Amino acid sequence: MIDSTTPLRDTTPSEIRAERRRIAESVQAHRRLLSKRRPFEVSDRRRLNREARERDRAEARHGKALQRIHEKQVKCERSLTGKLNGLDGKRESQERKALAVLRRESVDRALRSTHLTASQVNGIGSGLVRDLAAQGVRTAADFRRVSWGKAPNGKGGEVLYIHRMQGSKVHINGIGEHRGRSLMEWRQAALARAEARAPHELPADQRHRIAEIIENERVRLQG
Template identity: 75%
Template sequence: MTDSTTISPPSTRAATRAERRRLVESVGAHRRLSAGRRSFELADLRRLNREAGRRARAEARRGKALQRIHEKQTTRERSLTAKLNGLDGKRAAKERQALAVLRRESIERSLRGTRLTTSQVNGIGGGLVRDLAAQGITTAADFRRVSWGKAPSGRGGEVLYIHRTQGRKVHINGIGEHRGRPLMEWRRAAVARAEARAPQELPADERHRVEEIIENERIRLRDELAEVPKDAEAARAEVEQLHAEHLATLAARERDALEEASLRRAEFDETADRLLTLRAELAAHVELHGDLGLRERRARSRALRPVPAALPAIPAQRSRRHTPEGTGAHAEPGDSGAAPGTSGAAQAAPAASGVPEGAGVRAGLGWLVPVAFFGMTTVFGAGETDDSPLWFAVSARLVALAVVAGLLWLWIPRRRWRTARPMPAGTGWLVSGVFLGLVAASMFTDGAERDGGAPWALAVVAVLLVLAGVGLRSSRGRNDSASD
C-alpha cells in the first residue's frame, strides 16, 4: 500500500525523470545548506568566548581602577594624618623660628646703635675713625671680622683687612694687628651686650599669632582629611557607573548577537526538517518508480551523502547559560545537549558571569630577582671549587635552569593585563628552598665545610621550605578544585 503523502506516478517517463531530478537537486541544495551548520556553531562558540573575554577584561579594568583609588585614598589619608600629628612639633619650630627672628632683629638694632668713637676703642684716633667712616664702617653692625692678606698693591708683606657686613673687604692704612685686635674686641663686646638684651621668650602676641596659624592649618587638614573618603567614594561611583554602562553595552551587543544566532539556528533547523522531508519523498519516489539509470544513481548518491556532524550542545545549553540577565532568551524543549563537545562550551559559560580570583592584580616585578639569580647560577654555577665533582656542576646548572624556566612560565602570563593574576601560593617557599638546597649542596662538596653542622642545618631548612611550598600549592589546588 502506498502512503497518501507520496507523489502520484507521472504519466510519462520524461516527467518521472524530471521529478526525480528535481527531488535530487532539492536534496543536494538542502544538504549543502545544512553542511554550513558546523561552521556556524564553531563561529558562535568563538563569539561566546570573545564575549566572555570582554567581560573578564572589563572586570579586570574595574578591579584595577578600584585598586588605584584605594591606594590613592590610603596614601592621602596617611599623609594628612602624619601632617596633623606633626602640627605640635611644627608649632614649636615656628615659635623657635619667630624668637630667632626677634633676637636677630634686636641684635641688629643694638649693633647699629653702637657707634664707633675714639673713646671706645684703644689706639684708634679721630683720623682712623674718619677713614673707617669713609669706607662705610661707623657702627658695630658695619663689619664682621678681620683677616690678614696680601697688600692691595701686591708689594710688601701682609696687611689687615676688615670684612664689611655688606660689600667687600677693605684695608685702612694705620690699622694693623695692634689696632685690629682692639677693634674686634670692641665688636665682640657689643655683640655680647646685644645678645644679653635680646628677648629670651616669645611675646604673647607673637605666640598667639603662631597658635592661630597652627590652628588654621589643623582645621584645613581635618577638612581635607574628611573630604578624602568622599572623593574616593565619588571616584568609585564613577568607575562603577562606567563599568555598568560598559556592561550594558556588552549585554546589548550580546543580546543582538544571540537573537541573530537564534534566527540562524532556526533556519538551520528548518532546513534540516525540510531535508528529511525531501529525502523521504525521494525514497518514496525511488520505491515507486525504481532505478532510472547510472547518471541518476550517481546524482542521488551525491545528494544523499551524510551531512557533517554539527555541535548539538551549543544551541541549547551554551546560549542559555551565556544569555545576560533580563534578555528572556531560553532554550527550546527539543534542544538537548548531551553530545560530546559540550565540555568546551560549558567551560566558557562561567567565565561570562565573573572573573577569576585575583584578576587585574599583576605579579610583582620582584620575581625578576630570583630569575636573575638563578640565571647567573645557570651560567656561573653554584659556588663550585676545584674539588667539586663534575656531576654537581652539571646538576646545579640544570636545577637553576629549571627554576628560571618555571618562574618565567608562571610570571610572564601573570604580568599581562588580560591574564593578570598573582603568583601561585607557595612559589616563594619553593624558590627559597631550592636556593638553600643549592647552597647546602655546594657546602657538602667543599672539603673544608663538609664536616661542620652548617650544611646539614641548611639542608634541613631547604627540605622544610620545599615541603611547605608543595603543601601550599597542593592545598590551593584542592581548594580551587572544590570551588569549581
C-alpha cells in the same frame, strides 16, 4: 472512542498521495533545520565564549582600577596622617624661626646704635675714627672681622684688613695688630650685650598668630 457502528470513510488514492507529500515535506524541512543547527550552535558558542572573555577582561580592568584607587587612597591617608602628626613640630619650628628673626633684628638694631668713638676703643683716636668713618665703618654693625693680607699696592708685606658687612674689605693706615684686636674686642663686647638683651621668647601675639595658622592647616587637612 470510535463507535463501531460508525462506518469508516474510504480514503481515496489522491488523498493518500497528498498525505505522503505532506509527510515528505515535513521530513525535508526537519532535515534542513537539522543541517543548519550545527553551524548555529558553533556560532552561538563562539559568541558566548567571546562575551565571556570580554567580561573577564572588563572585570580585570575594573579590579585593577579599584586597586589603584585603593592604593592612592591609602597613600593619601598616610600622607595626611603624617602631615597632621607633624603639625606640632611645624608650629615649634615656625616659632623658632620667628624668634631667630626677632633676635637677629634686635641684635642688628643694637649694633647699628653702637657708634664707634675714640673713648671706647683702646688705641684708636679721633683721627682713626674719622678715617674709619670715611671707609663706611661707623658702628659695630658695619664690619664683622679683621684679617691679614697683602698690601693693596703689593708692597710692604702684609697689612690688616677690616671686612665690612657688604663683603668688601678696607685697610686703614695706622690700624695694625694691636688696634685691630682692640677694634674686634669692642665689636664682640657690643655683640654680646646685644645678644643678651635680645628677646628669648616670642611675644604672645606672634605665638597666637602661628598657632592660628597651624590650627587652620589642621582643619583643612582633616577636611
